[in-house]
Amino acid sequence: MNDIYEKITEQIENHDHFIILAHKSIDLDAFGSALCMYQIISSYQKKVVILMSDKQKNISIQKSMQLLKEKGIEIQYITKDQMDYKNQNTLAIILDTNKQELLEYPSILDQIPNCILLDHHIESEDTITNVTLKYIDNNVSSTAEIVTGYLKSTDKTIAKEVATILLAGLTVDTNNFNIKTTSKTYETAAYLMTLGADNIEKQQLLKENKENYVARQDFVKNSNMINDSMALCIMDNQIHQNHELALIAEDLLQFDTVEVSFAIGFIGKRLVGISARSVGTIDVETYMRALGGGGHKTDAACTIKASNLYKVKKMLLKLIQEKR
Ligand SMILES: [Mn+2]
Structure with missing residues (x-):
């Protein structure tokens, strides 16, 4: 150093x-x-x-x-x-x-x-x-x-x-x-x-403006648990910035029983991003790496060429199944 x-x-x-x-x-x-x-x-x-x-x-x-x-x-x-x-x-x-x-x-x-x-x-x-x-x-x-x-x-x-x-x-x-x-x-x-x-x-x-906060909470509200410790948010069909996905994944991490969170959304035309966060018990980097991305144990992401968010969701769920 x-x-x-x-x-x-x-x-x-x-x-x-x-x-x-x-x-x-x-x-x-x-x-x-x-x-x-x-x-x-x-x-x-x-x-x-x-x-x-x-x-x-x-x-x-x-x-x-x-x-x-x-x-x-x-x-x-x-x-x-x-x-x-x-x-x-x-x-x-x-x-x-x-x-x-x-x-x-x-x-x-x-x-x-x-x-x-x-x-x-x-x-x-x-x-x-x-x-x-x-x-x-x-x-x-x-x-x-x-x-x-x-x-x-x-x-x-x-x-x-x-x-x-x-x-x-x-x-x-x-x-x-x-x-x-x-x-x-x-x-x-x-x-x-x-x-x-x-x-x-x-x-x-x-400090952020209230509109941004409220818009994000709508996504949080519509997120689901995909098993007993993992939360998932599927965004809408708008194009979002990477950091918006990250913020939602981070928000999800604060809830009871959530140890891992994912946010899936468009970050470009026919380009889907997944932002993954973990409290540290489960390594999300291995998940994101398997999908062509990378990051850190508690903080990782990937980008997938796709025109449908649910296709990407399917890929992620399959991967989670395999790793269990
Ligand atoms: Mn930085």
């Missing part, structure tokens, strides 16, 4: 310009991590920017950006059209994803030869390989935990508002310290608190 930290520092010292980017539909884990890296690099008096989409961001990101603005914390954001670093000594820092197609700006890899990749998602065939340095560990709760670990190894610090945003990201990615949470995760949270992370502010960032 320390070896990686030293290599990151070396890369920062050896470059003059930095572009930090994450996955499309940036979330709090990715944004907090980007801000943390931004402030570390800024302290070297080097030029650094965060690449952001010009599309509307989710409400938590909007609130985080507003918070930084109010506190006078200057962050330089650019959109992909404003990139002009092609021929300079530039390092790209990719956070919270390891797949090119999921990047906010996929062709950055063709434009900037040097890049660092820090992520906590499972690797697959389409994981970006051509990088200067990478650290991917899918046993770590979040990218926030990785970059905070790096921060701790340096003599640098971050604004307390950035610590708050990192803590919010950690909270989201662990579903309130329930999933992929280790002693290191709590240590990370403790360290962020010592840097001034504010729990009240964190809750403000995480």
Whole structure:
């Protein structure tokens, strides 16, 4: 681990310009991590920017950006059209994803030869390989935990508002310290608190609007137990975002006797996603891997080409039967 930290520092010292980017539909884990890296690099008096989409961001990101603005914390954001670093000594820092197609700006890899990749998602065939340095560990709760670990190894610090945003990201990615949470995760949270992370502010960032909540509860209401410990939600025929499926699976996990939960829904045209969650007694990764996906014991997912949700449900039920 320390070896990686030293290599990151070396890369920062050896470059003059930095572009930090994450996955499309940036979330709090990715944004907090980007801000943390931004402030570390800024302290070297080097030029650094965060690449952001010009599309509307989710409400938590909007609130985080507003918070930084109010506190006078200057962050330089650019959109992909404003990139002009092609021929300079530039390092790209990719956070919270390891797949090119999921990047906010996929062709950055063709434009900037040097890049660092820090992520906590499972690797697959389409994981970006051509990088200067990478650290991917899918046993770590979040990218926030990785970059905070790096921060701790340096003599640098971050604004307390950035610590708050990192803590919010950690909270989201662990579903309130329930999933992929280790002693290191709590240590990370403790360290962020010592840097001034504010729990009240964190809750403000995480608040969602009532309509979203109610819409999700309708799906929860229509979910069923498929045996004595597994809950299943079949979504409607609309296309949903991956994280919507994940949130429903996470919601189902809080009910009596539920040890495993699945949410099945369209995530694209003729593309069905399954999001699986477990309290930890049953390994959901083996289920999702059997269906071509992957993840972690308590947190896994897969994608299946299908035009009917019930076909996918059948596949899942058959698999559960076989594994019993
Ligand atoms: Mn993450």
